[in-house]
Amino acid sequence: MMTKHISITVNGTVHEADVEPRLLLVHLLRDDFGLTGTHIGCDTSNCGACTVHVNGRSAKSCTMLAVQADGAEVRTIEGMADGATLHPLQQAFWDQHGLQCGFCTPGMIMQAAWLLATNADPSDAEIREGISGNLCRCTGYLNIVKAIQQAAAEMSAAAETQTGATASVAG
Amino acid sequence: MIPAAFDYVRPADLGEALRILRVREGEAKVLSGGYSLLPILKLRLAQPALLVDIQDIGGLDAIVETDDELKIGARCTHRQILEDPVIARYPMLHDVPGGIGDPQVRNWGTIGGSIAHADPASDWPAALLAANARVICRSEASERHVPAREFFIDTFTTALEPAEVVTEIHFRRRPKGMGGAYMKIERRAGDFSTAGVAALTRLDASGRIDWAGVGVTGVSPSPFAAIAAEEVLVGGMPSDELFRKAGAAAAGQSRPAADIRGPVDFKRAMVAELTVRSLRIAVQRALANS
Numbered sequence: 001m002m003t004k005h006i007s008i009t010v011n012g013t014v015h016e017a018d019v020e021p022r023l024l025l026v027h028l029l030r031d032d033f034g035l036t037g038t039h040i041g042c043d044t045s046n047c048g049a050c051t052v053h054v055n056g057r058s059a060k061s062c063t064m065l066a067v068q069a070d071g072a073e074v075r076t077i078e079g080m081a082d083g084a085t086l087h088p089l090q091q092a093f094w095d096q097h098g099l100q101c102g103f104c105t106p107g108m109i110m111q112a113a114w115l116l117a118t119n120a121d122p123s124d125a126e127i128r129e130g131i132s133g134n135l136c137r138c139t140g141y142l143n144i145v146k147a148i149q150q151a152a153a154e155m156s157a158a159a160e161t162q163t164g165a166t167a168s169v170a171g
Numbered sequence: 172m173i174p175a176a177f178d179y180v181r182p183a184d185l186g187e188a189l190r191i192l193r194v195r196e197g198e199a200k201v202l203s204g205g206y207s208l209l210p211i212l213k214l215r216l217a218q219p220a221l222l223v224d225i226q227d228i229g230g231l232d233a234i235v236e237t238d239d240e241l242k243i244g245a246r247c248t249h250r251q252i253l254e255d256p257v258i259a260r261y262p263m264l265h266d267v268p269g270g271i272g273d274p275q276v277r278n279w280g281t282i283g284g285s286i287a288h289a290d291p292a293s294d295w296p297a298a299l300l301a302a303n304a305r306v307i308c309r310s311e312a313s314e315r316h317v318p319a320r321e322f323f324i325d326t327f328t329t330a331l332e333p334a335e336v337v338t339e340i341h342f343r344r345r346p347k348g349m350g351g352a353y354m355k356i357e358r359r360a361g362d363f364s365t366a367g368v369a370a371l372t373r374l375d376a377s378g379r380i381d382w383a384g385v386g387v388t389g390v391s392p393s394p395f396a397a398i399a400a401e402e403v404l405v406g407g408m409p410s411d412e413l414f415r416k417a418g419a420a421a422a423g424q425s426r427p428a429a430d431i432r433g434p435v436d437f438k439r440a441m442v443a444e445l446t447v448r449s450l451r452i453a454v455q456r457a458l459a460n461s
Binding site: 002004020021022024043044045046048051057058059060063064065067068070111114115129130132133134 | 181
């Protein structure tokens, strides 16, 4: 069996592996690297539960080969919290009850993080469009949208504070 | 779902990729974004012996205008095309990528991959057919400029040869008086099109349509140019009456199959209606550009 040696940076840590070319990225993350926060839902690129970031772009990791991500920077749900401090999106999903069973949540948060990285102040419609590739069968999406709005506001406020601090130092 | 085993190479340049495709002709598939190919591999509808990943090949993801052409690189993602300032001046093309799949699909899926895959319900072919774009097919031995109307042959079947790669898609630059639109309906966000119509019209100084292109997707074994609708339109003054005749002609040329997206009559009715609606917008845009 032909294997390929790959090197992938996941959440800042370099991982190496010898993999079959047909191995999917999601299986590499879960089975080889033990990062089981990334879920497998539909396995047909519909549901978005497996969403991670590859070189800053959100991707469905069930629809990407591990070898395609050779040399890439991958970020998963495990890379979101800063120690015991939840990422603003994680905290907002908690505060707004943005989950019930929680199965879609890791993918939903990763997709929301990508959305906010490309659009810091999305409208309600832009949030709904932005998570249209992520299915939730529990919540009806209302609280997910609220959670993303809360996180957007907090992250924008934090960014402004930071900019202000930099400006005052420069001034 | 796990694909059948295959070898994988990631050539650094186009010459190397074309050499591999020649040597392994018939055994290899080109991997671009993967959002069409991977699902098919996982379902084992295709079992190529080798994947040639073209992600490292430079020069395939540019969008440029020359004196008379707009050239879109095959590895441009749907998202890149959606956000490109040049494409913003081509409203029919701009209409297409925002409706493809979902954000993750648009982040990785590419125009070249989409057209080479040739799903009968995919969106880009309708626009390429309406504009009569040319698909640039490169092999080690040749570079062919294949008109879109000769490229889409049947379901998942194109004029692309096994040792060829789609490198670019060429459109004519948008002249004064030209305007177009693409409209589709889908059952739910991110679904394949139930039906989609791309319409492109050019108006002469008197406001008469002197050129028309209509591409239809989702309602036949392969996306097609609605030639009968184009014949109805050329020479006519824009009006809802004229658009309805064109819509009836496009619907008549459709060969839809009844499936979960609806019965045959419904799909034909949607082709007629989408043709009317896209023509209305196309003509508005043509007027705004005259």
